[in-house]
Amino acid sequence: MTAQIIDGKAFAARVREKVALHMAWLKEVHGITPGLAVVLVGEDPASEVYVRNKGKQTVECGMNSYEHKLSDQTSEADLLALIERLNADPDVHGILVQLPLPGHLDEGLVINAIDPAKDVDGFHISNVGRLATGQKSMVPCTPLGCLMMLRDHHGSLSGLNAVVVGRSNIVGKPMAQLLLRDSCTVTVAHSRTKDIEEVCRRADILVAAVGRAQMIKGDWVKPGATVIDVGINRVDAPEKGLRDDGSVKTRLVGDVEFDSAAQVAGAITPVPGGVGPMTIACLLANTVTACCRTHGLPEPDGLTA
Numbered sequence: 001m002t003a004q005i006i007d008g009k010a011f012a013a014r015v016r017e018k019v020a021l022h023m024a025w026l027k028e029v030h031g032i033t034p035g036l037a038v039v040l041v042g043e044d045p046a047s048e049v050y051v052r053n054k055g056k057q058t059v060e061c062g063m064n065s066y067e068h069k070l071s072d073q074t075s076e077a078d079l080l081a082l083i084e085r086l087n088a089d090p091d092v093h094g095i096l097v098q099l100p101l102p103g104h105l106d107e108g109l110v111i112n113a114i115d116p117a118k119d120v121d122g123f124h125i126s127n128v129g130r131l132a133t134g135q136k137s138m139v140p141c142t143p144l145g146c147l148m149m150l151r152d153h154h155g156s157l158s159g160l161n162a163v164v165v166g167r168s169n170i171v172g173k174p175m176a177q178l179l180l181r182d183s184c185t186v187t188v189a190h191s192r193t194k195d196i197e198e199v200c201r202r203a204d205i206l207v208a209a210v211g212r213a214q215m216i217k218g219d220w221v222k223p224g225a226t227v228i229d230v231g232i233n234r235v236d237a238p239e240k241g242l243r244d245d246g247s248v249k250t251r252l253v254g255d256v257e258f259d260s261a262a263q264v265a266g267a268i269t270p271v272p273g274g275v276g277p278m279t280i281a282c283l284l285a286n287t288v289t290a291c292c293r294t295h296g297l298p299e300p301d302g303l304t305a
């Protein structure tokens, strides 16, 4: 068997189109332009790349983008004061604080200072609780993207056995909640799970969010299963040669050993080009959704959980 490749790049482009259409309607009919504020504290190079990409895509789809770059010496009081201003700003519909924060800042305190209605990352404790209790909430972007691709591929997920490998607050746990909400039978595996290969082999839907390069092999996959690979891992790629400074070039791989898994699975997301592009697309979707909820207007179809 050779799996169908789930093209996250193309899917993300369709999500952005839907967002842009709804944006145009909000502007033309209601004179509202959604706005996303992104707060970056410090100069972590990876975070700077993410924030740049987010800002670019926000503007491309017609939203207002507000970037707040703060020094890594910023005090908690100053950061909380900025969040308070953004909470009160009617032009800002979504607020995202790029994680990780420098060590002297309390991430929980900062995230929970964001107005839950503007918490487009879905990390506020009230959104976490609402998701867990089946109420309308802002949903974390990466699991939301995975859910959209799964619904698109399967139609109904009801009754399917889903295994999520990883139990982080940003991917594993919300993914499990979303699959449960769609009536899957959900197992969450983690570093202490016994016979993890066997657990994975029972999955009709296998979501890997571990952060370990190519850990999940083809013989862990049930024939015909749908495999969603959230992992982003950089590994040496000597076949690509050396950089100018003599170091070995690298490439991105997922948590799933793609070549062997694709021989067994029914469908699989590649890395790169699978879940990754969906994350920013879902951030834009969440911002439009937040804007619509604030103004009591209809939300875009198919872009929420």
Ligand code: NDP
Binding pocket: 142, 165, 166, 167, 168, 169, 170, 171, 172, 189, 190, 191, 192, 193, 196, 209, 210, 211, 212, 230, 231, 232, 233, 275, 276, 279
């Ligand atoms: P975390 O490190 O927060 O969580 C990893 C989870 O994997 C933990 O629950 C851990 O278990 C579990 N785990 C670690 N080792 C094993 C093992 N040997 N067997 C079984 N389970 C194990 O990672 P994140 O959830 O933040 O991210 C996971 C991956 O997804 C990373 O590669 C990250 O880069 C990627 N990612 C991709 C995104 C995208 O946009 N595509 C967005 C966010 C993340 P335990 O709890 O027991 O320690």
